[in-house]
Amino acid sequence: MAQGMLGAFLEIDAACDAIAALRKGNVGAITVFTPTPRHEFEHALQPPKSPVRKFTLIGALSGATFGYWISIWGSNYWPMVVGGKPISTWIPYTIFAFELMVLVGGLSTVAGLFIMARVPRLTMTVGYDPRFSGSHYGVWVECAPEKLKEAETILRQAGAEDVRSEQ
Amino acid sequence: MATLAQPDVVNAADEPKRPNIAKAGLPLPAVKDYAQVDREIMNTLKFSKGWFALLMVAVGLLAIGAASWIYQIYAGLGVAGYSPPVMWGVYIITFVFWIGIGHAGTLISAILYLFRAGFRTTIYRCAEAMTVFAVMTAGLFPIIHIGRPWKFFWLIPYPNWRLLWPNFKSPLVWDVFAISTYLTISVTFLFIGLLPDIATLRDAEKNPIKKQLLSILSFGWRNSENEWRHFARAYLFLAAFSTPLVLSVHSVVSFDFSMALVPGWHTTIFAPYFVAGAIFSGMGMVFTIIIPIRKWFKLEHYVTLNIMDAGAKLTLFTSLVVGCAYLAEFFIAWYSGVQVEQDYFWNRVFGQWWWTAWIMLTCNMILPLSLFSQKLRRNPAWLFILSLFINLGMWYERFVIIVPGLSHEFEPWQWGGYRPTWVDIGILVGSFGWFFMWFLLFIKQLPVIAIAEVKEIVPPRLRRPAAAHAAHGATAGGH
Known part of the structure; x- marks a missing residue:
């Protein structure tokens, strides 16, 4: 105690x-x-320096990867064939990668804060x-x-x- | 004996009239200590008859909107003012308007945080809350616009057996991702910033039920140095993420238009033009909200004239950018030599839609030029009036982009008119009721000025005189 x-x-x-x-x-x-x-x-x-940045980095990279993956996989699995156009194309898919990078990176940052600062805390303790x-x-x-x-x-x-x- | 460190400027009347807004610690001369901050900001949470009356007005407006929407659901989308070729009208205009309003919050809370602009400290909470409620309002409009709101989940791009395959190359799908991300990150940013203040409310609360509720909401935050250390890092990264996010969201909204082959829409200027317009309109709404709040809650010594001055400079700058974009559009149409583009812009300014274009130009380009005068920048009454004109002008800017484009396409058989009905107007009015209802509820439950951040710029109490303290390696400037 x-x-x-x-x-x-x-x-x-x-x-x-x-x-x-x-x-x-x-x-x-x-x-x-x-x-x-x-x-x-x-x-x-x-x-010591706060390690929250590591959560941010891992979250952001995971989000960006998932954004590219889901759009490329979705396009290849349900292809919309337009003559002369690629089924998957990285330029518009960067939007998904970016948005999910921010989303997952931001939420991971908050998770990092909560884990490192040990909140939520159920009692005020001594x-x-x-x-x-x-x-x-x-x-x-x-x-x-x-x-x-x-x-x-x-x-x-x-x-x-x-x-x-x-x- | 304890001494109180003296701030840079002691008397409110002595505030410098040309403040250095790039300075991180813009002083609040009339705010002396932490107890005053707690007392005065918590006082804003007390209920009043005026607040209740305003809430009733907001709920009344919301009821008009709700009744109009229910009627539209019952009678069908035909009761809105759509008639070919103009099939995007008030709902899409208002959607873009509210998304734009939402941008100033993140600008003030995140971008100005990264730039260490001191004038954000006392207005950012208000702007952040405004962002969240504005995006909540904007999010309703695509659902209202589709006519059959119970099928809204069709907007979400997931593989299904309804022959609606996700098209990842469609700007409408980009919109879903961008706006959902923006709402989530804005809510997170607002809530994380609120945690220490909720803890302050919890510790000051006497009512056991309220105290318990605030304990849950504060997540047991204790203000320990360890919590603050991780908090500061997390807040910095959230700000760093929100900055490009705010630029991306309105760029993506602009792609809804610029990806289409419609005269006046298919142009590369749209993304920066929309972002600048969004920040401009958001600053307008910040002034509309913050000026009555500082007066009614007697917070003039927190939201000082210097802070208003700095905000007005930002408004002037974004107005100049927006004005430049308007002129660039005309130039591009003329220089392109494309007859259809030239006709479209002529029709916009001198033809069918001249009155809307001139409302836009007057409110967004001409009236804000008054902010070159320092006297007017430091005049809250003028700033409030101007902010109402900016709100009006920015709504009309979206009207001018959407309706003239669709009503004057390539061939004369594609030309037509547009007249909003009472249902459109009712839902537009209702959106203001919805927005202000949430905002009014917010300001009586949670602090409208960030308590912990204001304390950062208030000099701490010292046992030894400031000179000795400085030698100790500490500063009064704070974080």
Whole structure:
């Protein structure tokens, strides 16, 4: 079961200081909550690049391939023979390839977002406060029971408005 | 002690009058902190008598449209104004009109996002919702136009035993793919952008039933840095996909005409001409919607005059492109030396359809030239009036493309007239009711301005003064 300490901050620099101190002290796994994306947290956390782009690429390539395939297969299976004209022709079929590239690529991107961000989430789980979608920044440190005190001290020293333990 | 970082410009009256619209963080001087953003934008969700009255008007218009359509289904397509040779009329005109309206939403939400144009932030949600409802409206018209709507699934190209083989070389089949993709991606883009705002509504909600509903709709979004990181990447890719998509959709709609051997239609200029016209008409509708919203909801400090100014410049630019396309059409007809083409354009402007062509030219080419004046670009009342003329002019542009072409083909025996009936007009009016009904419902359920994105341009609260914060490696400009 997850156990840890949650700090709510009104100031962004205070939250960044807390993250830096927690990382330095190797207290535990850090989750940051912010009402809007801020580069300050990216700098503080230095997370890896999002792999959502791989979902996009695979989806887009699959969609384009399917678009060409369905139009060529459909034309060959139910041929409309017009003298001197090819039964399958790539120029108009690029429209299907393009549209399906966008459709499948776009939906794969959303699937990538959901998988990587782990949404839909059925419960809020521990370490969340409704203030984090309003005016506050949140820092949740998931750590062992013996490190809880240290985490609390760091969060308070950094300037957290409110600190509480959750499990 | 906590200090609030000062924005670039402090006083609303001091807003620069020649804003750099290419700047990512166009400031909102009168918006001070996150709590103000939440409070003011959530206030727009409160029901009012005025809103209810408008909804009743929209539903009333929709009822007129529905009654007209029911009558047409009962009596047959003959009650519409079709008579040979003009067998495409108000329904196809209105279809192209609404598809065009739908284009500004994606332009503002996706293309301007990629260009980091700051003026999109407070108007894009409205434009995105407009796109979705406009495409929903447009999608009804091919079904109304076929006369027997219960056979609409015949439009979908799949192999079957009805001797209707899928013809992948037909522009009508391209249309089905393009518009279905556009609707799906537009809805997805709108919904993904809404997730953080629904989470904000959920967290502020006191009513347990509503809270539960919003929890489901928000997919349990928690605003964690991990969620935002993937969200930003996904949003970027969706924008990157939507940009060529918006260009392709109206190009494909233009192919419905340009692939046909009809004078005035069979021309290579149609795709860019349609795309520019679509963006122009969409900007017109954005102004029609956003100007009353900013006034009634008291959001003038979010949709500032600088933002209106920037939008007006975009409208002026697209008007010039559209005007250029009109003139190029005349030139091509003259320079081609083809008598039929020349006759067609003469008939369009000085003959049978002169009044429609001059409504189009006045509303789309002449009146928007007023936007060269900065004073008028910063005058919401004028922008609203002009936007109504643009809506009218763009509907007539589609009339001018479709009806004169079909009524004046190659041989005199193919010449004829066209007069819409009350059924056509009723369904046209109903389409506005349908569109505005959805829009009015939307603005009272979900934020019409993106809360999370506005917070990005509001300077965050700091414990130390801004100078020390900058040294820390952080910026007040946000994402």
